[in-house]
Amino acid sequence: MHDESGRIEETRCLGENYYLLKVFAPQIAREAKPGNFVMLRVSPTWEPLLRRPFGILQSQPPHIWLYFQVKGRGTTLLKDRQAGDRLDILGPLGNAFPELPDQKILLIAGGRGIVPLFHYAKNYAARQPLLLLYGGRGAADLKLLAELDAMPLLEKYIFSEDGSCGEKGPLTEGLEKIVREQRPQATMACGPEAMLAALAGMLRAKKLDNYASLEAVMGCGFGVCHSCAVAAADGRYRKVCADGPVFPLEEIQWPI
Amino acid sequence: MADLSVDLGFCRLKNPLIPASGTFGYGEEFVPFMDLDIIGALVLKGIYRNARPGNPPPRLFETPAGLLNSIGLAGPGADELQGVIRRLSATTRTPIIVNVCGQDDAEFAEVAGIFAAMPEVAMLELNISCPNIKRGGACPAQDEKHTYRLVKRVKENIAKPLIVKLSPNAADIVAVARAAQEAGADALSLVNTFLGLAVDLEKRRPVFANTLAGLSGPAIKPLALRLVWEVCRQVRIPVIGMGGITSGKDVLEYILVGASAVQIGTVNFCEPAAAVRILAELEKEMEKLRLNNLNEIKGKLAV
Ligand SMILES: Cc1cc2nc3c(=O)[nH]c(=O)nc-3n(C[C@H](O)[C@H](O)[C@H](O)COP(=O)(O)OP(=O)(O)OC[C@H]3O[C@@H](n4cnc5c(N)ncnc54)[C@H](O)[C@@H]3O)c2cc1C
Ligand SMILES: Cc1cc2nc3c(=O)[nH]c(=O)nc-3n(C[C@H](O)[C@H](O)[C@H](O)COP(=O)(O)O)c2cc1C
Ligand code: FES
Numbered sequence: 141m142h143d144e145s146g147r148i149e150e151t152r153c154l155g156e157n158y159y160l161l162k163v164f165a166p167q168i169a170r171e172a173k174p175g176n177f178v179m180l181r182v183s184p185t186w187e188p189l190l191r192r193p194f195g196i197l198q199s200q201p202p203h204i205w206l207y208f209q210v211k212g213r214g215t216t217l218l219k220d221r222q223a224g225d226r227l228d229i230l231g232p233l234g235n236a237f238p239e240l241p242d243q244k245i246l247l248i249a250g251g252r253g254i255v256p257l258f259h260y261a262k263n264y265a266a267r268q269p270l271l272l273l274y275g276g277r278g279a280a281d282l283k284l285l286a287e288l289d290a291m292p293l294l295e296k297y298i299f300s301e302d303g304s305c306g307e308k309g310p311l312t313e314g315l316e317k318i319v320r321e322q323r324p325q326a327t328m329a330c331g332p333e334a335m336l337a338a339l340a341g342m343l344r345a346k347k348l349d350n351y352a353s354l355e356a357v358m359g360c361g362f363g364v365c366h367s368c369a370v371a372a373a374d375g376r377y378r379k380v381c382a383d384g385p386v387f388p389l390e391e392i393q394w395p396i
Numbered sequence: 397m398a399d400l401s402v403d404l405g406f407c408r409l410k411n412p413l414i415p416a417s418g419t420f421g422y423g424e425e426f427v428p429f430m431d432l433d434i435i436g437a438l439v440l441k442g443i444y445r446n447a448r449p450g451n452p453p454p455r456l457f458e459t460p461a462g463l464l465n466s467i468g469l470a471g472p473g474a475d476e477l478q479g480v481i482r483r484l485s486a487t488t489r490t491p492i493i494v495n496v497c498g499q500d501d502a503e504f505a506e507v508a509g510i511f512a513a514m515p516e517v518a519m520l521e522l523n524i525s526c527p528n529i530k531r532g533g534a535c536p537a538q539d540e541k542h543t544y545r546l547v548k549r550v551k552e553n554i555a556k557p558l559i560v561k562l563s564p565n566a567a568d569i570v571a572v573a574r575a576a577q578e579a580g581a582d583a584l585s586l587v588n589t590f591l592g593l594a595v596d597l598e599k600r601r602p603v604f605a606n607t608l609a610g611l612s613g614p615a616i617k618p619l620a621l622r623l624v625w626e627v628c629r630q631v632r633i634p635v636i637g638m639g640g641i642t643s644g645k646d647v648l649e650y651i652l653v654g655a656s657a658v659q660i661g662t663v664n665f666c667e668p669a670a671a672v673r674i675l676a677e678l679e680k681e682m683e684k685l686r687l688n689n690l691n692e693i694k695g696k697l698a699v
Contacts, residue, residue, distance in 0.1 A: 141428045143669055181666065186461045186614045186642060189666060230668065359456045359463070360665040364421035364441075366470045367456035377449055377470065 141362065142167040146229040148221055149203065156280035157210040158252075159219050166202035168231045174259035175353060175386045178204070178231030179361035182214045182221075191230065192218070193358045193381075195255035195330075198262045207284070209252045233361050234385045237328050237351055244269040244294075246324040248339060250311065250331020251276045254284055256353050256386075257330055265291045271322055275299035275311030275331075282306070295322070312338045319346060326350070329389070337395040350389035354396075356380035370396060398682040399689040400675075402436070402657050404634045406557040406582050407518065409436035409491065409657060412647060412690060413675055416638055416661035417442055417495035417521065417561075418467070422480045423488070429668040432488035434675060436657060440477070442495040442523050443511075445503050447473040451528065452605045457594045462615030463662050464592050466604040468528050469497060474510050481516050491518030493559070497526060501536075501546050505553050512554035520556055522547065522581075525563030525588035526610075533591045533608045537563035540575035547579035559636065562586040564616075564623055573627045585636040585659060586627060587620045613662040614640045621653060628654025628695060642670070644677025648685070654695040 146165035153159055168178060179191035192214040197205040210219055221227065237260050247257040247270060254274060261270055271294050276282045278300050285305075288296065297314050298306025307314065312335065318324075326349040329339055336352050343350050359365035363382035371393040372378050378387065400411035415426075417439040423432055432438065450470025457464040472480075477494075485492060494511040498504030504522065511517050524546060527533035536542045543560070551558055560576040562569055564587040573584055589610025594603040603609075620639020628635050637655030641647060642663045650658045663670040687693055 143429055143667075186666070188458055189461055189463055189613055189662070190456075190458055191666060228667075357454055357456050359465075360668075362425060362668065364419070364425050365456070365465075365665055366450055366467045367453075367465070369450060369453050369455060369470065371452075 141231065141233065143228070143230050144168055146227045148223050148225045148227050150223055151219070151221065153219070154283040158280070158283050159208055159210070161206040161208070163204050163206065163227055163229065164202055165204055165229050168229060169199045169201040169204045172196045172199040172204055172232040173236035174263055175234065175236035175256045176232035177234050177361070177385060178206070178229050179233060179358070180218065181228035182217045188214050190359055191361065193355070193361055195259070196232065197255050197258050199259070207252065207255050230361060234381055237353070237386050239264070240326055240349070241268060243325040244271070244322070246271045246273060246318060246322065246327045248273045248311065248327055248329035248331070249275070250335040251281045253329070253331030253353070255330070257328060258284060258288070260328065261288070261291050261293060265293050269294040271295045271297070271318065271324060273297045273299070273311050273314055273318060276301070278302040279305035311335070312342065315339070315342055319348070324348065329353070333396050336389070340389050340392070340394040343389060351386050352389045352392070353385045354380050354387060354392070355385070398679060398687055400678065402690055404583055404656055407491070411436045411675060412651065412657040413671055413678070414439060414493070414636065414657055414659045415664055415671060416659035417523065419661040419664045423484045423492070426668060427487070430672050432490050435490055435671050437491040437493055437518065439493040439495050439521055439659065440481070441471055442469050442497045442526065443471070443474055443477050443507060444469065444497045444499070445474050445507055447471065447476070454603060457603050457609065459592070459594070459611065460615060462611050462613040464594050464609040464611050465589065466528050466606050466609040468606070469526065474507055478510070478514060481514060485516035492516060493519050493521050495521045495523050495561070497523045499529070501549055504546060505550050508550045509553050512556040517556065519559060520554070521559040521561050521585060522550060523561050523588070525561050527563070527565060527589055527591050527608065528606060528610055531606060533565060535563055537561070537572055537588070538566045540568070540571040543572050544575040544579045547576050547581055551580035557582040559583040559585050561588055562627070563588050564620065565591045569623055570626055570630045573631050577631050577633050581633060583634040583636060583656070584627065584631065585638065587616070587623055587639050590616055590619065612639070614642055616640045617646065621649060624650060624655055625653035625697065641674070644674055644679070644681040647674060647678050648681055648693065651690055651694050653697050656694065
C-alpha cells in the first residue's frame with residue numbers, strides 16, 4: 141500500500157461521460173492485481189473532502205489505467221484534470237480476484253463493472269480459457285469493446301438493454317445458456333447491485349465458485365473508518381475495503 | 397530548531413499532535429504511512445465491554461468540507477483490544493490513549509478499570525460525547541450533573557490519568573467542563589462531533605437509520621475553536637483541542653486560544669500521512685513566528 145504522488149499522463153473521453161486516465165504511479169503499478177482498487181484525491185483542496193475509490197483497468201509499470209463514469213462532484217473534477225497534473229493516489233487497496241489457473245472462468249461485467257474484469261482478462265486470458273459476459277444500458281456503456289477484441293478471450297457475449305449493441309436485454313438473460321453450454325468452473329462479477337443480486341439468485345443452485353466485487357461508500361479505503369460495511373449472510377458486517385472488495389458471492393446478504 | 401514538546405501536567409509529550417479516536421484505527425493501520433514514534437501520542441478507536449456490529453449502512457455522508465458519520469462504534473470488545481494494545485506497544489514508544497465508552501455508567505467504569513490496569517496504556521480518554529449510540533444523539537456530556545457523577549465514579553476506580561472528552565452539543569459546555577474538572581478529570585478534550593442531519597429528498601427520509609449523525613472535518617473548525625477558547629478560559633486543567641485541523645497553522649491557532657495539545661481526526665482519512673505533513677508545517681510555522689517553544693503562544697489570544 142502506497143500513498144503515491146502520481147501524475148496524469150493522458151486523459152481521454154470515451155463519449156457519454158466515460159473517461160480513461162493513464163496515470164504514472166510506479167509503486168502502485170508494480171503491485172496492482174486484478175480486483176485491487178485505488179483511492180484518488182480528486183482535488184488538492186478539501187472540497188470534496190474524501191478521496192474517491194476506483195478500480196484499476198490495467199497496470200503496466202510504471203503506469204496504471206483508470207476508467208470512470210462521471211457521476212457527481214468528484215468525478216466531474218477528475219474528468220477536468222489535465223495531463224501533467226499531480227494526482228494523489230493511494231493503493232493498491234483491498235483484495236484481488238483469486239487466481240484460478242487452468243480453470244474455465246466466466247467474467248460477468250455490468251457497465252463500468254468491466255474495470256477489474258478487464259484487468260483480469262488482460263493478465264490471464266493468454267494462459268487460461270476466459271469467457272466474458274458484458275452488458276450495459278446501451279452502446280455508450282460498452283466502450284471498451286475494441287480493446288477487449290484484442291484479447292485472446294475464448295468467447296464474448298454482449299448485451300444491451302436498448303439493443304444498440306449485441307443482444308437486446310439485460311445480461312442476466314444470457315447467463316443460463318452460457319453456463320449450460322460452456323460449463324465454466326467459476327464466475328467473477330462486477331456491476332450494479334441489482335445485477336449482482338440477480339446473479340446471486342441464479343447461480344445459487346449451480347455448483348460453481350462465484351465471486352463478486354462490490355462497491356460501497358468509502359471514507360478511507362484502508363480499513364479504519366468502518367463506513368463501507370456490507371451485511372454478510374452470517375448476519376455480521378464486512379468491510380468492503382479491507383475484507384473485499386471481492387467476496388464469494390454466497391458470503392453476502394442479497395439484496396444489499 | 398523549536399521545542400515542540402508540551403506539558404499536560406501529568407506527563408510531557410514530545411509534540412502536541414495526537415491522532416483522534418475513531419480516525420486512526422488501532423494505530424497499526426498507519427504503519428505503512430508513518431513512523432508512529434513521531435506523533436505526540438495516539439488515541440485508539442472507542443471501545444465498549446463487548447464487540448459491537450455498528451449501525452446499518454449508510455454510515456457516512458459528505459458535506460461541504462465536512463463529513464457526517466453514523467458509524468455507531470463498530471469494532472471488537474475490550475478483551476480483544478488488550479491483545480491489540482500489547483502488539484502496538486511493542487512497535488512504538490508513543491503513549492497509547494484508550495478511548496473508553498459505555499452504554500451506562502457501570503460499563504464506563506468497568507471498561508476504564510480494564511484498561512487502567514494495563515501498563516502499556518498511558519492514559520484514558522472518557523468518551524462521554526458520542527452522538528451515534530442513542531437515538532437523538534443523547535450522551536452524558538450534555539448534562540453537567542451526569543458528567544460529574546460519571547467522571548467521579550470512573551476516576552475513583554483508577555490510578556491512570558483521565559482525559560474527559562466533551563460534546564459540542566451540550567447547552568452549556570463550560571458548565572460540563574467545570575463539572576468534569578471538579579469530579580477529578582486530569583484533562584479535557586474537545587470537541588467530539590456536532591449533531592447534524594442529512595435528508596434524502598426523493599425518499600423524504602433521513603439519510604441515516606439513526607436520523608442524526610456527527611459532523612467533523614474542516615467545516616467545523618471555527619465552531620470548535622470557539623468552544624475550545626471558551627473552555628480554556630474557564631478551567632485550570634489542560635485542554636486538548638480538536639475539530640477540523642488540517643495544517644500546522646490550525647494547530648497553532650488551537651494553542652493560541654489555550655489548548656495544550658491537539659487531536660487530528662477526519663484529515664487522517666483523506667491523507668493517511670497527514671500527521672507527518674502537519675508536524676513539518678508546525679515547525680516551519682513556529683520558525684516563521686519566531687517561537688522557541690509552544691508556551692510562548694499558548695493562551696496568548698489578545699481580546
Ligand atoms: C471499490 C470500488 C471501485 C470502484 N471502481 C470504479 C471504477 O473503476 N470506475 C467508476 O467509474 N467508478 C468506480 N467506483 C464508483 C465510484 O467510486 C463513484 O462513482 C464515485 O465515488 C462517485 O463520486 P462523485 O463525487 O462523482 O459522486 P457523488 O455522488 O458526488 O459522491 C458523493 C459521495 O458518495 C460516494 N459514492 C457515490 N456513488 C458511489 C458508488 N457507486 N460507490 C461508492 N461510493 C459512491 C462518493 O464516494 C462520495 O463520498 C468504484 C467504487 C468502489 C467502492
Ligand atoms: C468516522 C469517525 C469515527 C469517530 N469515532 C470516535 C470514537 O470512537 N471515539 C471518540 O471519542 N470520537 C470519535 N470520533 C470523533 C473524533 O475523534 C473527533 O472528535 C472529531 O472527528 C472532530 O475532529 P476532526 O474534525 O479533526 O475530525 C469519530 C469521528 C469520525 C469522523
Ligand atoms: S472505507 Fe474506511 S473502513 Fe472501509
